[in-house]
Amino acid sequence: MRGKITALYRSRLAAERGFIKKDWGGKRLTVALAYPNTYAVGMSSLGFQVVYGLFNQRPDVVAERVFLPEGQEMSLYLQSGEPLLSLESQRPVHDFDILAFSVSFENDYPNILKILDLSGIAFQSQEREAKDPFVMGGGITAFLNPEPIAPFFDFFLLGEAEANLSQFIDYFIDINHWKRARDECLKDLASGINSLYVPSLYRQEYNRDGTIRVLEPRFQDLSEKIAAPIFQTSGTEVPCSTILTPDTQFNDRVLVELGRGCGHACRFCAAGYVYRPPRTYAEGAIRSQVKKALDSGSPVGLLSAAVSDIPGIEKITREIIETGGHFSVSSLRAETVTPGMLEDLRKSGQRTIAIAPEAGTERLRRVINKHLSEDQILEAVRLISTVFPFNLRLYFLVGLPTETREDIAGIPALVKRIKHSMVKTSAKRGRIGQIRLSVNCFIPKPFTPFQWFPLEEVEGLKEKQRWLKKALLKEGGIQVHFDLPKWAYVQTLLSNGDRRVSSMILGAHGSKGNWKKAFQLSTMNPDFFVYRARDLDEVLPWDFIEHGLLKKHLAREYSLALKEHESEGCRVGDCRRCGIC
Numbered sequence: 001m002r003g004k005i006t007a008l009y010r011s012r013l014a015a016e017r018g019f020i021k022k023d024w025g026g027k028r029l030t031v032a033l034a035y036p037n038t039y040a041v042g043m044s045s046l047g048f049q050v051v052y053g054l055f056n057q058r059p060d061v062v063a064e065r066v067f068l069p070e071g072q073e074m075s076l077y078l079q080s081g082e083p084l085l086s087l088e089s090q091r092p093v094h095d096f097d098i099l100a101f102s103v104s105f106e107n108d109y110p111n112i113l114k115i116l117d118l119s120g121i122a123f124q125s126q127e128r129e130a131k132d133p134f135v136m137g138g139g140i141t142a143f144l145n146p147e148p149i150a151p152f153f154d155f156f157l158l159g160e161a162e163a164n165l166s167q168f169i170d171y172f173i174d175i176n177h178w179k180r181a182r183d184e185c186l187k188d189l190a191s192g193i194n195s196l197y198v199p200s201l202y203r204q205e206y207n208r209d210g211t212i213r214v215l216e217p218r219f220q221d222l223s224e225k226i227a228a229p230i231f232q233t234s235g236t237e238v239p240c241s242t243i244l245t246p247d248t249q250f251n252d253r254v255l256v257e258l259g260r261g262c263g264h265a266c267r268f269c270a271a272g273y274v275y276r277p278p279r280t281y282a283e284g285a286i287r288s289q290v291k292k293a294l295d296s297g298s299p300v301g302l303l304s305a306a307v308s309d310i311p312g313i314e315k316i317t318r319e320i321i322e323t324g325g326h327f328s329v330s331s332l333r334a335e336t337v338t339p340g341m342l343e344d345l346r347k348s349g350q351r352t353i354a355i356a357p358e359a360g361t362e363r364l365r366r367v368i369n370k371h372l373s374e375d376q377i378l379e380a381v382r383l384i385s386t387v388f389p390f391n392l393r394l395y396f397l398v399g400l401p402t403e404t405r406e407d408i409a410g411i412p413a414l415v416k417r418i419k420h421s422m423v424k425t426s427a428k429r430g431r432i433g434q435i436r437l438s439v440n441c442f443i444p445k446p447f448t449p450f451q452w453f454p455l456e457e458v459e460g461l462k463e464k465q466r467w468l469k470k471a472l473l474k475e476g477g478i479q480v481h482f483d484l485p486k487w488a489y490v491q492t493l494l495s496n497g498d499r500r501v502s503s504m505i506l507g508a509h510g511s512k513g514n515w516k517k518a519f520q521l522s523t524m525n526p527d528f529f530v531y532r533a534r535d536l537d538e539v540l541p542w543d544f545i546e547h548g549l550l551k552k553h554l555a556r557e558y559s560l561a562l563k564e565h566e567s568e569g570c571r572v573g574d575c576r577r578c579g580i581c
């Protein structure tokens with residue numbers, strides 16, 4: 001059986017370009033870098049690839065990738081009982097010094113347990129022994145709120161990996177972990193690195209009503225706050241994917257990050273807050289990175305929270321087209337899209353343009369601080385349809401704070417006007433693009449002004465979805481995709497819970513993903529974390545993380561939202577409002 005698994009991994013490697021396979025000799029630190037989802041999903045994550053590159057650029061580290069097996073691969077593991085193997089050298093995960101998870105999505109938490117299970121590593125940090133690898137966590141979920149998965153990790157490294165991974169490696173190598181007791185090493189790491197969080201060294205106490213009374217260190221020399229540093233970029237080093245494989249959703253495309261963070265300050269968006277201040281890379285540096293990708297014969301995927309906001313973007317896309325290359329973009333802001341860029345997208349073969357009104361009415365867009373008027377949306381649609389009969393993908397949220405019947409009714413009304421504009425603009429051409437709607441449930445996220453709001457009840461969300469489905473059906477020719485409210489419930493629990501939620505995740509793992517059963521077995525009602533509005537002065541599970549973002553700024557934005565007032569986005573250079581700059 002093991003032979004079949006290694007053969008599968010070798011054929012996967014044979015299809016890749018750019019992977020790194022190092023010799024294990026010379027006392028190198030060995031790291032199994034795990035993405036808690038399948039190979040195709042993990043390899044589509046630029047963040048995962050960047051961390052792989054950062055580990056391996058160190059001559060004293062060997063980092064190999066690990067993914068959640070799927071299909072036939074999973075059957076081979078389950079039938080044989082073989083331990084989970086790394087991709088590059090096909091060694092058991094438990095032979096590595098560190099098992100490092102890069103976690104981008106809360107929904108992947110149950111997969112962390114599957115990977116530990118397949119690797120033969122105990123779920124709980126306190127049950128692990130000297131022979132086990134240290135289980136480390138990183139990625140955006142770790143610096144939003146690691147508490148629901150805290151007991152499964154020996155430590156988390158918070159913040160952007162470019163800011164502290166190398167310092168961590170130096171420190172970890174220096175503590176001589178193979179010669180010392182595990183507890184001692186963890187204490188040493190926690191007191192030596194200000195962005196390293198060891199959950200077992202912190203205890204949570206609760207009030208009688210179940211809210212957190214305190215989360216505090218067990219020892220005096222540990223800090224109450226853990227820093228989540230950001231990468232102070234000079235703008236000249238542009239992150240891009242280094243491994244190409246045909247087996248991802250991007251299909252051999254080189255992903256190039258144009259900037260990090262977003263200055264528009266939408267109140268529901270965690271990435272817009274924890275990646276502050278917004279940063280863009282130097283135009284010249286982006287162009288040379290793009291050129292390198294094109295010279296290797298690959299198309300490029302341009303990534304940013306809003307690609308159309310990037311200074312000089314038209315020059316970059318023009319150059320790609322003029323040199324015969326192809327590109328795609330992650331997302332555009334409706335109000336900054338230009339005819340030149342749309343023309344380049346058309347020439348590049350892109351047939352769908354995505355824009356995100358998020359809400360159906362001007363009022364609700366003010367509440368969420370979207371800074372997007374209906375006129376701007378309709379003007380963008382007119383521009384898009386003038387250039388080419390692109391298909392339009394429109395993103396909306398339901399269950400937003402303060403949402404009313406009128407706001408929900410505003411969605412089909414806006415879609416109707418968008419369709420009308422497309423028909424009018426494309427009339428002479430005799431061909432119009434399709435409209436596809438993605439309607440997702442609003443999920444309150446840590447470190448946003450909406451962190452104090454609950455999820456709308458599942459029944460209410462379902463009812464709104466049914467109403468929208470009917471209303472949009474009347475419009476005709478519009479495809480709609482709704483996410484499932486029951487999964488929004490689970491995601492809210494995993495995003496906003498504290499470490500008591502870990503037993504529910506264990507329950508779900510034990511009952512093969514049956515959350516209903518896990519909730520029945522739990523002594524705590526998950527509604528407490530999902531449906532309860534939090535007081536502004538409540539201790540939140542993630543309050544110990546120090547991004548530099550002032551809680552009073554978030555509270556101010558929260559009250560502005562209730563008053564339906566917008567606030568300005570970032571003005572990096574002459575603004576001190578949120579505490580980051």
Ligand code: SF4
Pocket residue numbers: 276277278569570571572573575576577578579580581
């Ligand atoms: S201080 Fe101002 S410019 Fe800096 S991140 Fe905060 S809001 Fe943006």
